[in-house]
Amino acid sequence: QGTRDHPPARVALRDRLLGTVVSCFKRHGAAAIDTPVLELRETLMGKYGEDTKLVYELQDQGGELLALRYDLTVPFARYLAMNKITNMKRYHIAKVYRRDNPAMTRGRYREFYQCDFDIAGHFDPMIPDAECLKIVYEILSDLQLGDFLIKVNDRRILNGVFAICGVPESKFITMCSTMDKLDKMPWEEVRSEMVGEKGLSLEAADHIGEYVQLHGGLDLIERLLQDPKLSQNKLAKEGLGDMKLLFEYLTLFGITGKISFDLSLARGLDYYTGVIFEAVLLQQQNDHVEEPVGVGSVAGGGRYDGLVGMFDPKGRKVPCVGVSIGIERIFSILERRVEASGEKVRTTETQVLVATPQKHLLAARLKLISELWDAGIKAEMSYKKDPKLLKQLQYCEDTGIPLAAIVGEQELSDGVVKLRDVATREEVRV
């Protein structure tokens, strides 16, 4: 339940999609790493807040207690700490596992791909962060998914808002989890969760609500920097200063048109410490294709400066910022589009079918196809001893093979091959 087989058409489309993502990661100079699907159970425990209960655990069959990785970020942090790496730009594309309620139509599975790009190291503020946003922009543009918006916020600004609204510091993280539900439920419901479950006063919640509705660009940053209360909060001021710097860099990248500084963005995970962001596709009126409603965010990420230190015996910190592309959601959109367009995705790359028009010519086919393979040409032939020519040509049409190399008795004695263009039916002797 929540997993699925991927038939050839789906793998072909997925490989095309992953190709675009990998190209972008390589364009930005990232190296690839790989880690085991299995992690020590203790590595994963306590890293995902409430969602730790969704970790798949292996049976105790003797030896170590193991679990399946839940994301690629925690294994990356473990890898950095274990190998004492303080500086790295890496990407990792692999499957992760969550015992979640699957929602297959919206591309939510228990086994799914993550495509992560992260920059680890002590650097000057906001330069790697800006590159992560540029990467999201490039990938969503390259994939031609239609219009999109990248929401940006900073945990420090959020925490500042909480602080000046009277939320005790011990509740900051759980408040972020509640806030994170804002893209699934209206503010009124989030507000009542804050008051009912999290024990906030109505006034505090309403005060938070005023800030949370704000979104904009540099103008909003400037306004909040002048905000009499918020500007007094050290964390918020730091966050707003960095946000301003970030927008400067994004202006140089020419991508601010699709970036929105949005105070309602919180992100669910515990480990974020600075900039956070999330990309959403904008609903569009499209004459031909019905876009699935509520596909949600298609990319997200942020800065997590404390995670690596949790795996280091001496607690040495390695600041990190990274982005994860929601490839499964994007895939389910693309798959629907391909279906709607009636485009036939080829599942093989075969260039030529070696065919025979008469019986007793298997040896000729085997000899010719062997020559073609040895010359690096992608070739197939029927596994029947004496297949009918019509069936062989039909196979070309069904699978999109563009050429048939036909050897009959005449061709054999003339020492030639008849090369047939399957679409035009033109034939040449070569």
Added chain:
Amino acid sequence: QGTRDHPPARVALRDRLLGTVVSCFKRHGAAAIDTPVLELRETLMGKYGEDTKLVYELQDQGGELLALRYDLTVPFARYLAMNKITNMKRYHIAKVYRRDNPAMTRGRYREFYQCDFDIAGHFDPMIPDAECLKIVYEILSDLQLGDFLIKVNDRRILNGVFAICGVPESKFITMCSTMDKLDKMPWEEVRSEMVGEKGLSLEAADHIGEYVQLHGGLDLIERLLQDPKLSQNKLAKEGLGDMKLLFEYLTLFGITGKISFDLSLARGLDYYTGVIFEAVLLQQQNDHVEEPVGVGSVAGGGRYDGLVGMFDPKGRKVPCVGVSIGIERIFSILERRVEASGEKVRTTETQVLVATPQKHLLAARLKLISELWDAGIKAEMSYKKDPKLLKQLQYCEDTGIPLAAIVGEQELSDGVVKLRDVATREEVRV
């Protein structure tokens, strides 16, 4: 234990290796499929004989009882039966899991890649089987691993030998398991296991021993077809007839020089029903590189006509033949060679580093690199605001970046970029 992280240099080498394998599979017209890492526990149980105890099981956390896949063949058979597919040529490259005793120096892990190519369907005898052997030949040649030998046998011939030597049919499969140890221990030990553990008479074991020592080509097949006892056995005769046909096809492919019909080859798995084969690298005296001793087989496979039927409610059979490339063993050989040669494997593909020679030029770098990325050029820059030029150039040398695009104050005011060849130190203004 038995798993490992793969740092960038290893992933880069692995991707190169997998690229060669995938090219060959595609050259032969195979489509890719993917299946979940998780299978229902019942799917895997009873498919691997004694080795079923090596299957990793997931903890019962409610819902289905799951296990990690042990190989790619059983999931493929399950996939065919579940989707009622009777005809397919597919490849699948993915990780599998075995709670085995790891022997990391010899490339044996608990998590490792398998690269499988299989042909399913009712066809004329030995045509797909011959293609599988051609594939092994091509891949081992393409990888330039040095001299190799592909041993071929047929379960039907082996069973015929057992029958005429007086082994009861109920012991055929367990006899194959014992025979399979012949590449790890001498005949004397295998013989005493046959007599001691499997309860064979000394005469029967010695009689088997006579056959088991035989290996050769078409001549041996002809001789055995004349063997007064063996030729009387229906199964053996069928197997020998097909072996003759196989050698005819392999002759047309021009690869018999590296094929040996070897009666000692048994293969461990229960599910084989016909042709079986295994490729081994031949020990070579190499002046430069010490080859690891006992790397064992680097590819293997065979025909399994009954497996798909085990997953079909009506038991409908889909004959299959396939090959698995032992990529981890090959990888450990290649890795040792690369280490010995001192070759530096680049882990990124970056073409140009955007650099500045003075302070306060971050904006110029950000603008230029953005242009390069947008033009599809693989580019990096330092994440420091004001990095030293020497450090930037040193980074190019360390990571193999061939070009540096330098923007200084002079270049900025002239509206040019200084393009520096890192190796030759030549510079041009563009």
